[in-house]
Amino acid sequence: MKRMIFAGYGGQGLLTLGEIVATVAMNKGKNVTWMPSYGPEMRGGTANCAVIVSEKLIGSPIVLSDIDILFAMNQASVDKFLPKLKAGALALVNSSLIVNRPDRKDVEIVEIDATNIAVEVGNLRVANMIMLAGFLSKSDMLTLDDIKSVMQERFKGARSAELVELNIKAIERGLQTLK
Numbered sequence: 001m002k003r004m005i006f007a008g009y010g011g012q013g014l015l016t017l018g019e020i021v022a023t024v025a026m027n028k029g030k031n032v033t034w035m036p037s038y039g040p041e042m043r044g045g046t047a048n049c050a051v052i053v054s055e056k057l058i059g060s061p062i063v064l065s066d067i068d069i070l071f072a073m074n075q076a077s078v079d080k081f082l083p084k085l086k087a088g089a090l091a092l093v094n095s096s097l098i099v100n101r102p103d104r105k106d107v108e109i110v111e112i113d114a115t116n117i118a119v120e121v122g123n124l125r126v127a128n129m130i131m132l133a134g135f136l137s138k139s140d141m142l143t144l145d146d147i148k149s150v151m152q153e154r155f156k157g158a159r160s161a162e163l164v165e166l167n168i169k170a171i172e173r174g175l176q177t178l179k
Contacts, residue, residue: 001056002141003063005081007048008073008094010038013128017071018049020132023154024146025053033061046076053141069139071131073114075099082107092134094127110134117177118170126170133174144171 006018015036022034033052039045050063065084070091072078075098078091085091087106095101096115114130121130136144151164 001052001054001058002068003066004051004053004069004071005048005063005067005084006051006071007046007077007081008071009076010045010047011125012047012073013125014047014071014073015049017128017132018051020147020150020154021135021142022051022053023150024142025051027146027150030054031056031058033058035061035063048077048081069135071135073097073127073131078102090138092131092138094131096127108138110138112174112178114174117174121166121170121173123166123170126167129167129170130174130177133171134178136171137175137178144168144175147171 006014008014018034022032026032031054034049036049038047052058066086067084068089070081070085072081073094078093078098082091082102085107089107091107091109093102093109093111094114095111096113102109112131112134114127117130118124118127148168151167155164
């Protein structure tokens, strides 16, 4: 069982990112939960989602502690969720927006310059995909082909094809940067 938190500000695409990971896992026959949580603001408020992926049935979609994987897009998310990671967990942190570097020695912390790389790619809104590249480089839970398949299904239509292409370009750029 993998318990994941995707956290940041509203508008950073964390709920979508969690949904993509959950959908890939579901397509692979895993048991999955996806539970969003967000503040009342339309954009800029807190937003996070919990995803659980398991071979066995999942008793509850709630993830309050013992987190295996954290995607943290901002300082508030690091401050809130890093203490809730279990020993040996993976924390993917958007170093572009982090002032205080996380210092837990019992977890693997991968700092990704996601916001700045997204700007280089040409669209700030793909920073979430740069973070996904970090996960791809550290986990065998999903592949780039899995993500492409889910994104093409999720974002159908002529205009959406451009969106899928931009997101895949961002993931590929993130993977190049992380090598």
